């Protein structure tokens with residue numbers, strides 16, 4: 001849709017990254033190095049969850065080739081690893097489970113199917129606790145291919161949940177939209193994604209309600 005004129009895949013990441021500051025009048029979202037780490041983790045998750053526009057398409061992960069391309073472009077998988085139809089089903093189930101838990105983080109119900117899907121993805125990817133040469137801890141999958149890529153996303157979700165800014169990663173409250181967004185408002189009060197479609201819809205609804213109650 002025209003008012004969601006954002007690039008996809010790796011380009012989308014770069015676009016979103018560049019737009020972490022509004023050069024005209026702020027705010028600077030990456031105020032310090034902790035915010036930067038949190039943003040990068042959250043943004044990888046957002047980019048993945050937003051590979052489909054639930055309101056009216058398109059689905060970026062339409063087949064196993066586009067899934068493979070997206071995962072390679074976003075550094076989650078090596079090029080030339082095979083992607084089956086079953087991998088595609090798994091990847092989309094994981095995406096929707098991540099969407100579910102982002103929603104739960106901002107007040108929606110926790111669905112057992114989402115929890116089960118993510119626990120299974122962690123097991124299948126053989127996610128392990130590791131300590132790197134830099135002395136820092138991380139979760140890393142032993143599996144390769146799509147299973148490994150899903151493990152990296154589950155690890156990113158795990159890390160994001162431990163971040164104090166976890167509550168800022170939200171789903172648009174419009175049930176038809178459920179777009180993932182990072183709430184950078186000062187009091188963390190945003191409920192709708194910034195896409196013109198949702199923002200304007202809400203504005204129009206409030207206007208109609210005010211007009212009705214005033215009449």
Ligand SMILES: [Zn+2]
Pocket residue numbers: 172173174177178179192193194195198
């Ligand atoms: Zn929305």
